[in-house]
Amino acid sequence: MARKRLNIAATPALPGLTFTALLLVGCAATPSSPRPPAVPPVPPSDTAPESPPAPASAGPSTASPTLALLRQSERSADGGDLGSAIAYVERAIRLDPRDGSLWLRLGRLQLAANRPDVAEQMAQKAIALAANRSAQRDGWLLVADAREARGDAEAAAEIRARWRTFRG
Amino acid sequence: MAERRVAKARRRKSAPPSFGRRLLRRALLGVLVVGTLASVAVAGYLFHLDRTITRTFEGRRWSVPAVIYAQPLELYPGAALTLADVTRELHRLGYEPSANLSTPGSYKRTGDRLEIHLRAFRFMEHARGSQRIDLAFEGGRLAALRDGTGRPVPLLRLDPATLGSFFPSHGEDRLVLTPEQIPPLLRESLKAVEDRNFDEHAGFDLAGIARAMWVNLRAGEVQQGGSTLTQQLVKSYFLDNRRTLERKLRELAMAVILDARFEKQDILDAYINEIYLGQDGGRAVHGFGLGSQFYFNRPLQELGVDEIATLIAVIRGPSFYNPFRNPERTLARRNLVLDKMLRNELISAEVHQRSRAMPLKVVRGTRIGGAYYPAFMDLVRYELRALYRDDDLTSRGLRIFTTLKPDVQDAVEAALAGTLADLEHSRKLPAESLQGAVVVTASQTGEVLAVAGGRTAGFQGFNRALEARRPIGSLIKPVVYLSALEQGYHLASMIDDASVNVEQRGRTWSPRNFDNEAHGPVPLVRGLGDSLNLATVNLGLALGVEQVAERLTSLTGMEAKNRYPSLLLGAEALTPLEVSALYGTFASGGFYMPPKAVVAVLDESGSPLSRHSLALEQRIAPETVGTLNRGLEAVMRWGTGKSSRFARAGTAGKTGTSDDYRDSWFAGFDDAHLSVIWVGADDNTSTGLTGAAGALKVWDRIMTHLGVQPLHHLAGGDLYSIEYASGLLAHDGCADVVEVPLPREAALRSKPGCGINLRSITDRLRSWLGND
Numbered sequence: 001m002a003r004k005r006l007n008i009a010a011t012p013a014l015p016g017l018t019f020t021a022l023l024l025v026g027c028a029a030t031p032s033s034p035r036p037p038a039v040p041p042v043p044p045s046d047t048a049p050e051s052p053p054a055p056a057s058a059g060p061s062t063a064s065p066t067l068a069l070l071r072q073s074e075r076s077a078d079g080g081d082l083g084s085a086i087a088y089v090e091r092a093i094r095l096d097p098r099d100g101s102l103w104l105r106l107g108r109l110q111l112a113a114n115r116p117d118v119a120e121q122m123a124q125k126a127i128a129l130a131a132n133r134s135a136q137r138d139g140w141l142l143v144a145d146a147r148e149a150r151g152d153a154e155a156a157a158e159i160r161a162r163w164r165t166f167r168g
Numbered sequence: 169m170a171e172r173r174v175a176k177a178r179r180r181k182s183a184p185p186s187f188g189r190r191l192l193r194r195a196l197l198g199v200l201v202v203g204t205l206a207s208v209a210v211a212g213y214l215f216h217l218d219r220t221i222t223r224t225f226e227g228r229r230w231s232v233p234a235v236i237y238a239q240p241l242e243l244y245p246g247a248a249l250t251l252a253d254v255t256r257e258l259h260r261l262g263y264e265p266s267a268n269l270s271t272p273g274s275y276k277r278t279g280d281r282l283e284i285h286l287r288a289f290r291f292m293e294h295a296r297g298s299q300r301i302d303l304a305f306e307g308g309r310l311a312a313l314r315d316g317t318g319r320p321v322p323l324l325r326l327d328p329a330t331l332g333s334f335f336p337s338h339g340e341d342r343l344v345l346t347p348e349q350i351p352p353l354l355r356e357s358l359k360a361v362e363d364r365n366f367d368e369h370a371g372f373d374l375a376g377i378a379r380a381m382w383v384n385l386r387a388g389e390v391q392q393g394g395s396t397l398t399q400q401l402v403k404s405y406f407l408d409n410r411r412t413l414e415r416k417l418r419e420l421a422m423a424v425i426l427d428a429r430f431e432k433q434d435i436l437d438a439y440i441n442e443i444y445l446g447q448d449g450g451r452a453v454h455g456f457g458l459g460s461q462f463y464f465n466r467p468l469q470e471l472g473v474d475e476i477a478t479l480i481a482v483i484r485g486p487s488f489y490n491p492f493r494n495p496e497r498t499l500a501r502r503n504l505v506l507d508k509m510l511r512n513e514l515i516s517a518e519v520h521q522r523s524r525a526m527p528l529k530v531v532r533g534t535r536i537g538g539a540y541y542p543a544f545m546d547l548v549r550y551e552l553r554a555l556y557r558d559d560d561l562t563s564r565g566l567r568i569f570t571t572l573k574p575d576v577q578d579a580v581e582a583a584l585a586g587t588l589a590d591l592e593h594s595r596k597l598p599a600e601s602l603q604g605a606v607v608v609t610a611s612q613t614g615e616v617l618a619v620a621g622g623r624t625a626g627f628q629g630f631n632r633a634l635e636a637r638r639p640i641g642s643l644i645k646p647v648v649y650l651s652a653l654e655q656g657y658h659l660a661s662m663i664d665d666a667s668v669n670v671e672q673r674g675r676t677w678s679p680r681n682f683d684n685e686a687h688g689p690v691p692l693v694r695g696l697g698d699s700l701n702l703a704t705v706n707l708g709l710a711l712g713v714e715q716v717a718e719r720l721t722s723l724t725g726m727e728a729k730n731r732y733p734s735l736l737l738g739a740e741a742l743t744p745l746e747v748s749a750l751y752g753t754f755a756s757g758g759f760y761m762p763p764k765a766v767v768a769v770l771d772e773s774g775s776p777l778s779r780h781s782l783a784l785e786q787r788i789a790p791e792t793v794g795t796l797n798r799g800l801e802a803v804m805r806w807g808t809g810k811s812s813r814f815a816r817a818g819t820a821g822k823t824g825t826s827d828d829y830r831d832s833w834f835a836g837f838d839d840a841h842l843s844v845i846w847v848g849a850d851d852n853t854s855t856g857l858t859g860a861a862g863a864l865k866v867w868d869r870i871m872t873h874l875g876v877q878p879l880h881h882l883a884g885g886d887l888y889s890i891e892y893a894s895g896l897l898a899h900d901g902c903a904d905v906v907e908v909p910l911p912r913e914a915a916l917r918s919k920p921g922c923g924i925n926l927r928s929i930t931d932r933l934r935s936w937l938g939n940d
Contacts, residue, residue, distance in 0.1 A: 065244035068322035076293070083779050084293045087768070090782055095242060097612030098839070098880060106782070121759075124786045128757050 066092040066102065073105070082113045100129030100139070107142050111149060120146035137163045214421065221422040222429060224405050229438055232344045232565035232772065233335040236548060237328040238572040239617075239767075240291075243303065244323035247310045248875075251282055253575070254303065254310075258284065260329055260574060262465035262531075272298035273470045280305045287467070289327040292569050292768050292776070296325075329574050330461070331541050334549070334561040339450050343457035344441050344565065347433070349469055353514060354456065354476050355436055360512040361480055361505055363397040366436070371398045371427030372420050398423040401439045404454075445479065446486045450628070453486075463491060463530045473515055474523035477505040478530070491530040499528055542628035543621030544572050547745075547765045550634065555778055556769070565772035570765050571615035576841075576874065580606045580618040581625035583869035588623050588847065591862060602855060604847045604866065605632035607748040607763065611842040613782055614752050614761025619745075630850075637741040638831045638846060642699045642808075642859065643824035644720075644738035646754060648708045649696045649799060651719045653792050655711060659693040659799055659908040660888075660895045660916055665703035670733045679705050679737060682825075682858075691895025693908055696799045697807030699823065701737055708736035723760060723787050724750050738824060747835055748844045754797060754820070755837035758788035794881065795909050801879065802906050806892045808860050809836070814871050818878025821867070823859030830854055832862030839877040843867055886910065891919050 073088035089106045096102065107122030120143055127139035140163050148156035241257045243249070258275050263284070266274035272287040282303040289296055300316035301324060313321045335341035359366045365373050377394035395403070402422045426435060444452060445459035453462045459479050460468040471479075481501040482489050491498040503524050510520040548570055552561065560566065588602040600623075608618040621631035630636070652661070665687040670677045679701045681687070686702055695703035708716055713735055717728040720740075726749075730740045742750070745763055753760045761784045768779045788796070800820035803809045808823040821836030832847040832855065847862035849855055855862065887907045891898040896919035898905050910916070 065242070065246075065323035072293075083776055086781055087293055087779065090767075091242075093613065093782065094239075094610070094615070095244075097610065110781070118781070118783065121783075121785050125759060125784060128759075128786070128790045 066096050066099065069095075070102075070105065073109070077109065077112070082109060085109050086113065098129055100126040100131065100135055103129065104135075104138055104142060107146070111142070111146055114149075116146040116149035119149075214425075217418065217421050218425050218429075221402065221405075221425055225426060225430065225438060228405065228442065229344075231563040233333040233341055234561045234564065234566035234568055234769075235333045235343070236331040236545065236568045236570055238331050238570060238574050240325040240328035242323060242325055243301075243310060243313055245310060245313050245320075248308065249305075249310045250308055251277070251280060251303075251305045254282060254326075257326060257329075257575070261287075261327060262461075262467075264466070264470075269300060271470055273466055284326075287327050290567075290774050291325070292770065295774070328569070331570065331572060332545060334545075335451060336562040339452045340454050341451050341458055342441060342454045343461060344455065345437075345457040345468060347437050349457070349467075350437060350440055351469065351471075351476065353473065353509075354440065354468070354480075355433075356512070356514050357476065357480055357505065357509050358397065358436065358440070360508050360514065362400070362483070363395075366397055367432060369396060369427075371423035371425070372396055396423060397439050398427055398435055401435065401442060402426065404439075404442050404444060443483055444486060445482055446490065465531050472523070472526070473509070473519055474502065474506065474526040475529060477509065477523065478502045478528060480505045491528050495528055502528070540626040541572065541577060541619075542626065543619040543631050543633055544570070544577065544616070544765065546621070546631045546634055547616060547619055547763075551764065551766050551780070552769065566777070567770045567772070567774075569767040569770070571610075571617060571767060572619075572765070573617040576608055577618040577620075579873035580608055580620050580843075580870055583866050583873070584620050584845075585623050585625065587862075587866045587869055591847075591857065591865065595856065597855070601849060602847060602857075602862075603632060603850050604845065604863075605636060605744045606843065606845050606866065606870070607633050607744045608841055608843045608870070609748055609752060609763055611752070611755035611837050611840060614749075614756070614763055614784065615782075616748075616763050616765045617841070632846065633744045635743060636846070637743050638848060638852075639739055639741050639826040640747060640833055641738040641824035641826040641831060642701075643747060643750075643822055643833050643835055644735065644740060645696060645699060645704055646796060646800065646822055647720050647723065647750075648704055648711070648716050648736055649692065650723075650788065650792065650796050651711050651716050652692065652707055653795055654719075654789075657692055657707075658910050658914055659691065659795060659802075660890050660910055660914060661692045662689045662895055663692055663695050663703045663707045664688070665690050665695065665700045666706065668702060668705050668709070670705070670709070672732045672734060677732075677734060679734075689895075690893075691890065693799050693802050693890070693906060694807070694892055694895070696822075697802040697805075697892065699803075699808045705733060705736050709733060720750075723753050725760075726750075738826065744844045744846050747833070747846075748842065751822075751835040751837065751842055751844060753787055754793060754800065755842040756784065757797075758786055758790055758793035759784040760787045761785075791909070797879065798881075798906075798908055802892065802908075804836075806904060806906060808858075809834075809864060811860055812836075812864055812868050814838075814868065814876050817876040819871075819876060820879055821864075823864060825858040828854045829856050829858065832857040833859045834863035834867050836864075836867050836871075837879075838871075839880050841871075841874055841877075843870055845870075886912070888916070890916070894919065 069088045069092040073085045073092075076082070076088060077085035086106065086109050089102060089109060093102045093106065103122050104126035107119040107126060110122055111119035123139045123142035123146060126142070127136050130136040130139055140159050144156040144159040147159070241254070243254070255275075255277070263273050263275050266276060266285075269276055269283055269285040272285050275282060275284045282305070284301050284303065286296070286299050286301060288298040301321070302314040302318070303310060304312040313324060315321050333341055333343070363373065363376065365376060369376070373394070373396050376396065380394035399419055402419050441455040441457065443456075444454055445456070446453040446462060448462060453459055456468050456479055459482070460466060460471055463479065463482075464471060464475055478491060478498065481498055481504070482491065484501065488494065489498045489501055506515070506520055506523050509515045510517065515523070548568060549561070552568070556566075584604045584606055588604055591597065592599055592602055602623070604620070604623055606618065606620040607616065609616050619633045621633045622629065665681070667686050668679065681701050682699070687700060690700060690703055692707075694700070695707065713731060713733050717731050717735060720726060720728050724746070726742070726746060728735055728740050748763050749760070752763065764780060764783070766780045769777045771777050797820050800822060803823070804812060804815040804819050804821055809815055809821050812819070817838075819836055819838045821834060824833030824835075825831065830848055830852055833845065835842070835844045837843070845863040845866045847855070847857060847866065886909065888910050889898050889900050889905045889907055890896060891902060892904040892906045897916045898919045902919065
């Protein structure tokens with residue numbers, strides 16, 4: 001029996017920016033580097049950095065399974081439980097491993113969990129799966145953050161400079 | 169002492185005692201001394217018994233083997249699941265059809281709808297209570313998923329199947345129940361049947377013994393035992409079946425000590441968790457928790473009165489009253505137990521009558537609660553060995569969540585066993601002469617979904633998937649072609665399929681093609697696709713054998729033992745699991761992912777002890793692996809894999825055959841699954857099977873079950889159509905045309921007489937053609 005892949009074309013914005021705040025705190029060690037916000041809320045959005053939260057009326061029926069998992073992941077991360085947050089995203093990846101944004105999300109969480117090596121590999125996976133330049137840029141910016149966390153500020157700056165001019 | 173001597177002296181003085189009195193006094197003294205010594209010895213012995221039994225009791229109470237869970241089935245609207253798929257999984261989990269869904273673990277089917285009363289389950293991230301859900305199916309998929317109140321739910325998991333547990337080497341497996349999980353009826357019935365005076369006696373029961381003797385005497389056979397539950401518990405702890413008086417006394421003493429030290433209910437609950445209930449190969453089934461799973465494939469809390477009675481009936485002699493082997497005998501005893509329940513007013517006359525009319529209902533062959541996936545369990549153990557001691561796994565009540573998908577595993581086992589039997593039949597090979605091994609992973613994550621270590625499912629033995637290291641033959645070739653692509657070759661580069669002689673270890677090595685012919689200049693894609701040995705050796709020699717060997721290492725971390733040219737044709741032995749790691753780098757688009765089986769390990773309270781997150785590392789540039797995979801697709805479409813029924817379905821793969829047909833290999837993948845299959849003989853004799861004739865057949869059968877999810881092509885490079893055989897640019901409409909990504913600077917000749925479709929290629933290409 002054929003199993004169709006999940007089709008999740010676009011991931012609508014999630015309510016709440018607390019998780020962003022959390023991750024930004026994690027990255028606050030390097031305030032000098034001028035760059036766009038390192039972690040957009042789910043999902044990365046180039047046009048509107050602060051997308052309006054999903055309408056409250058949007059019942060769970062309209063939510064894709066991976067989106068539901070991302071929400072749970074975000075709640076766990078907000079509660080300080082990065083382990084569970086990672087587990088939720090991994091569950092989403094099992095459902096749709098070709099969605100680069102999920103790998104990017106996983107990479108962000110791994111970086112927040114202080115595992116920059118893992119984070120960088122997840123970013124590479126996200127880049128390999130990126131459907132467009134904008135998604136590639138998100139991946140590369142995560143690579144830059146990971147490099148920076150590993151103490152390679154030079155490489156980080158170079159990557160950011162390369163992608164700064166790009167606007168999706 | 170001094171005073172006594174004085175007293176003695178005084179007496180002696182006053183009246184010298186007669187010989188008889190002196191003797192008496194001596195004897196008394198002796199008795200006193202011996203008595204004292206004996207008392208001390210007895211006290212010491214009792215102290216020893218006390219310590220032994222108390223420690224055992226306390227220790228055993230919570231000594232629980234780790235339980236291993238499969239991947240749970242994810243339900244969500246749109247999932248490609250049929251009602252039959254979900255029902256099959258429910259059956260695997262021991263859910264029962266029910267009209268009113270009153271208990272967890274039941275389901276009801278109405279047309280295309282399925283209502284399920286889910287069991288409570290403590291997942292990794294959260295505990296889920298039991299709840300009702302409602303599924304609607306339409307057109308081969310799950311169309312709607314609602315909770316008990318009719319609200320739509322985005323996704324939900326069934327409870328995961330239990331794969332088994334890591335019981336200790338002496339074979340005792342248990343599933344410990346907490347006091348709340350023990351039905352009161354079980355406690356009361358056990359007392360009624362086995363030990364009427366349990367609440368009153370002090371660990372032993374003289375009246376019980378007398379009664380048992382009387383009953384047995386009248387019946388002329390042993391119908392009742394005189395042992396109290398406490399004595400039976402002690403006996404079970406030390407598993408000593410010698411019937412010596414010393415042992416009986418020791419048992420009795422320990423029972424009395426236990427009774428004095430612990431609450432009655434604690435002793436009864438320990439009994440319920442401890443008592444031997446049956447044998448399952450090398451595994452001894454202990455306790456009602458596991459017993460319930462073993463005989464009924466359901467948790468104890470879900471059992472009916474008749475089923476509880478059956479378990480109680482079995483205690484008396486798990487072999488004599490084996491419900492599988494001796495159903496009539498067991499049924500008779502179960503009814504006896506039901507009668508006692510009624511007599512003790514534990515059940516109503518109506519329930520008694522209804523239960524008595526029930527058949528035994530035991531289910532054999534279900535895989536729940538048993539170590540029936542030993543090959544996968546080996547992998548789990550292997551993965552955890554660095555983190556946990558054996559003792560941790562067998563006694564700490566750990567809960568291990570894994571990646572195994574039971575439906576994939578079942579499909580793999582059936583495919584392997586079925587194909588090998590068919591091959592033996594069609595090729596007139598002796599029955600059972602072939603062996604095989606399979607590893608299936610999720611191609612993007614490296615998670616192991618199924619492992620078969622041999623053709624006999626559930627057989628704990630030599631695990632070929634993990635341990636059989638066999639020459640991989642042509643499975644090595646993609647490493648050679650990858651090295652070429654990384655050194656500037658492309659799929660249309662011409663390589664020479666011409667005979668070659670190489671000095672190797674002081675001898676001349678003259679490889680030959682499968683068809684014993686040399687095909688002259690061929691495009692790279694055909695060298696790989698048709699698995700041409702001469703072309704590959706010539707290419708590999710041009711690249712350097714050492715280069716290829718190092719590339720294998722940089723891809724997988726494995727060191728090639730063979731650093732001679734024969735490495736280029738796969739004279740290098742790997743296990744199927746190692747091959748899976750190698751091909752995983754291709755299937756995932758260039759990322760090395762060590763095959764992984766464990767998701768997380770939780771302690772008995774549900775806190776994570778270790779999480780085993782996804783891990784990967786980019787080891788091939790995206791464009792290069794995209795090109796290589798085009799080549800592996802050509803293997804299926806035009807080359808050695810073309811006999812597969814999925815050759816044109818969007819799959820990639822490679823066949824492999826070792827010298828003299830000793831090993832038949834296939835590694836294949838689509839967008840979702842990577843499978844590595846080995847077929848051969850354990851004694852390493854020739855089977856006469858090529859990779860395509862053996863292992864590929866197994867793959868076909870696996871994919872028939874899994875369904876193909878066509879490969880997703882990575883963006884990169886312009887695509888050109890070339891003729892597979894010649895490498896010439898060709899019209900899409902020409903025969904045997906393969907689309908390959910080529911670098912812009914590649915200069916190609918076009919096939920004469922087969923017009924180029926100019927609309928489909930760039931102006932630049934047209935200008936090359938003009939130059940040509």
